[in-house]
Amino acid sequence: MKIRRRDLLKGIAASGLLVAAEQSPAQAKRARKDLPPNAVGILYDSTLCIGCKVCEYACKQANNMPVEHTSSKEVMWDDPQDLSAKTLNIIKRYGVEGPKDTVEGFAFIKRHCMHCLDPACVSACPASALVKNPENGVVTYNKKACIGCRYCQVACPYNIPKFEWDSPFPEIVKCQLCAHLLVKGGISACCAACPTGASLFGPVEKLRSEAKRRMAMEPGEYYDFPVANIDGTEVQQHRAGAYVQHIYGERELGGSQVLYLAGVPFASLGLPELPEDSYVALADGIQYAIYKGMVYPLVVLGGLIYIIRNREEKKE
Ligand code: SF4
Ligand code: SF4
């Protein structure tokens, strides 16, 4: 079933929420969500990434994802241009501006699900096909529950969930932090394969501390950097980069379990500038104000998140 923006808005208007959404959500918002007790995630450090794409390969292998051909050169084994129904994880290379609008160099960024603390996809899904694990916080997908409405796609502020348009039984596709490996005591395949430690798995609290340690390093000096798993034993020595003093994902939209460090502004790497309040918290607040604690129609929440997301992004 294809959802059009107009249909979403109609549903919302019928319930009176559109009027409420134009009022003051900032006053109505509910509290931020805390980290789950055993939250795990990924710290991606763009300054350590060499663009080898081994993490892309490992992701495909671990998740049985098909190769993707986007160019006419059949010799390419796999050449995704972006996240898609066949690609859960992608490394992109961005030009970095030099003086007077020149391109001075480049930097890499890795994109996949952020495993948000307050995930809009979970709140927007009327069938509970997307759930956030209360223990480790991983956002997973249950294809048996999915009704194909694609509200999650509309709601996600990072444009992550993809839909299998060319399948007779289409599913939503997104990174699930290799949940099938975590239950066996393993770690995310992309982190296990990364040769430099640019993708590092571990408890989110420890990853946050590690990110702060790196931001305090003297650029150009050598330091130890953990590889694969912050709780593991492997370390490598690297020169510290000149880090931007911001951990992307620590506070954006209420925070996420995937965190980023970089040596250039995140906006120049395609990561959106976002407010600290999650769109879900704002939408929940509005609905609570209208329905006064009664059960509210979940089916309109996806559209309400969409409206708030659009309006907040225009403010930025
Ligand atoms: S990034 Fe998007 S798909 Fe992933 S948890 Fe957040 S809202 Fe859901
Ligand atoms: S955590 Fe797993 S599914 Fe997600 S990007 Fe890494 S390898 Fe792919």
Ligand code: SF4
């Ligand atoms: S495996 Fe590591 S170094 Fe190679 S592209 Fe992926 S994140 Fe970068």
